[in-house]
Amino acid sequence: MSDGGVATRPATEVVGVELGTRRYDIVIGSGALEELGPRLGELAPGGRVMIVTDENVARCHLERLERALAGHVALAPSVIVPPGESSKCFGELQRVVEEMLDAMLERGDLVVALGGGVVGDLAGFAAAILRRGVRYVQVPTSLLAQVDSSVGGKTGIDTRHGKNLVGAFHQPALVVADTSLLDTLSPREFRAGYAEVVKYGLIDAASFFEWLEGSWREIFAGGPAREQAIAASCRAKSRIVASDERESGQRALLNLGHTFGHALEAATGFSQRLVHGEGVAIGMVLAFGYSVRLGLCKPADESRVRAHLEAVGLPTDLAHIEGDIGDAESLIDHIMQDKKVERGSLTFILARGIGHAFIARNVDAGDVREYLAERLSAR
C-alpha cells in the first residue's frame, strides 16, 4: 500500500463509542494507518506526538507509521519497550513516563500506542497519569487488541499479585484498527485474538457465533470477512462500554472466560506456555462447563463452544496446557486475588446458553475448587 493511493484505498468503517464528552471513533479497515496523519493533526493542532511501541512491532510497522504522520504532526522520539507481558510492570511504566517528561510532552500533546494489548495497556496508563492525563490514540497491531483491548479505556499494569491490578480508566481519543497490520501476525497470535471475537457471540449474539462457525476460514484467510468480524466485535464492545464505562454492571460480561483464563495465565507465569487469548479460550469452555454443572446450560452448548474453538486450533482444556499448572487450591488462590472478587465472594460470568451469558454473584468458591480439581484429574 503506497502513501498516495487514496483513490484505490478500500473504504474504512467507523464505529463510534458514545461516551458523551469522551466519545471517540474506531476506524477500521485495511490502510487506515495512512489516514492517521490528518486525523492526529485535527486532534492536536500544533501539538506533538510520541509513539510508544515494542521492539517487535517497531521492526514491522514503526517506519510506516512515522511516514504516515510526517508533515502532519511533530514527532517526539519514539519509546520502544521490550515485547511481552513482563513490560506491564512498575519499572517500565516509570521508564515510559520519564521518557515522556524528558521529551517535555505537554497536556495538549498526544501519545500513540502502536502495538498489541501490552503496549496499549502500558502506554495508555502512562498517558493517563502523565501530568494527570494526556490524550492517547490506540493503533492496535494484533487481532486481540483490535477487537478488544484497544477499545474501552481500560489501561494498566500487572503486579506479582495478578494481571491489571493497577491502572486507570482512560478512554483513547481515537482508535485506528488497520487490518493490513494483521498480516504479520503468527497464526498462533491471530488465533489467540480470535478467542475474543468468539466471546462476543457467546455473550449475547448467538447469530454472530453461528456466522463465525461458518465463516472462520475466510476470517483467518483475510479479506472482507475478517474486517466484518472485527467491525462487529468493535460494535459489540463499544455498545457495552457505552452503557457501563466503569464496570459497575453489564461491562463485567466482557470478562466471560477471563476469571478462569487469568488464573491459568498466572499458573503458567504469564509465559508463552499460554498466551492471553488461549487462556480465555479454555476459560470460556470452563465457564460453560461450570454452567452445565450448575444445571444452567445444556451440555450440547458446551460441546458446540468447544468444537468451534478446537476447529480453529485453540486450546479448550486444561490438558492442552504443557507443563505444571499447580493444583485446584492454587488456581482458586489466583482467582481470589482477581479484581473481580467482591467482599471475598466470587463473581463469575456464566451462561444459560450460547448468546446468553450473565453475571453470577456469590458463586461458591468451594464448589469451583471441586470443579477445577475434577477437570485437573481428567488432565
Added chain:
Amino acid sequence: MSDGGVATRPATEVVGVELGTRRYDIVIGSGALEELGPRLGELAPGGRVMIVTDENVARCHLERLERALAGHVALAPSVIVPPGESSKCFGELQRVVEEMLDAMLERGDLVVALGGGVVGDLAGFAAAILRRGVRYVQVPTSLLAQVDSSVGGKTGIDTRHGKNLVGAFHQPALVVADTSLLDTLSPREFRAGYAEVVKYGLIDAASFFEWLEGSWREIFAGGPAREQAIAASCRAKSRIVASDERESGQRALLNLGHTFGHALEAATGFSQRLVHGEGVAIGMVLAFGYSVRLGLCKPADESRVRAHLEAVGLPTDLAHIEGDIGDAESLIDHIMQDKKVERGSLTFILARGIGHAFIARNVDAGDVREYLAERLSAR
C-alpha cells in the same frame, strides 16, 4: 477529648464539594476525628479500611484514629511511609499499592490518608490506580492539607523533572479536617500552611485578606478564628474545584504563587531549606512584584502582601532562602518543566490587586528570566 464526649463536643461545620455523582463533604471542627467511625461505616458497609500515614503522624495520631474506627469498620494493617516529600516517588507508590494488594483490598473498601499533603497525594494516587480506582478519605493533619491539598482530588507523585508531574484526578469520598490535630504542628509548619489561607484572600476575596490581617494572631493561637479561617478556605477551594474540576480554566487561579514557588522548591532540592508553603509565600510576592513590573498592579498592593506574610514570620524574598538556589536561567528551566506550561509559552497567575488574580497566558519567558535575575542580584 474522650471518645464518648458527644454532648460536649463543639459543632462541626460541613462544606459540600458539589461535583455531581462525585460530590463529597468536608467536615471541619475540633474532635471531628471521633465522628469518623460511623461515617466510614456508612460509606463502606461491611467494608475494610486501610490507613496510610507517615512515621511522624503515626506517632502522634494513628492510635487515636484506630480507636475512633474500632467497632465501626474492619481495619487492614496500616501502611506507614517515611515522612517528607521524597516519599512522593514511584518506589513508595509501588510499595503502598503492593501492600494494599497484599491486604487484598477490594473495590468496595476504603483507603484513609492520615497526614499532610505528601501522604494525601501519595495515598490518594495509590487509591486512584489500585484496581483502577478505590475510594479514599482524606484526614489531613497539617494546616496546608486541611485548607488546600486534601480538597479537590489532585493526587500524584514527583519525578526528577519536577513536582506532581505524575498523578490522577481522584476525588476523595470524604474529607475530615479535625482542627485539634493541628496542635502538634511546629510553628514553622503552621505558618507554611497559612500561606495557602492567605492565597484565597489574594485570589478573589479582598475582605477575607483584610480579616486575616486583623485576625492572624487569634488564628495562630487556635480557637474559633482558626476554624473560621479553615472553613472559609475550604469553601473557597470547594467553589473553584466545583466550577472546574480538571483545571481547564479557573482552577488554575489556585496556582497563585505556585509556579515561582515550585521552581524555588526544585532549586532547593525539595529539602527542609524551603518547605512548600514557604515557596508559595515567596512565590506570591514574586507574582505580585511581577504584576507591578508589568504595570498591572499598584506597588502598594505588593507591599501589603509582603507585609502581612512577613508579620506572621513567612519568608517573602529570595534573600530569605539559605544557601545556593542557582541562577535565573536554571529557575526558568524549572518553570518550563512545570506542568502548567502549554506549548512552550508560560502561563502565570498574576494580579491586578489584592483579590483580583487572573490567568495570564503567553507570558514572555525572557522577561520573567530578567525579572528573576534582578531579584537574585538584590539578594
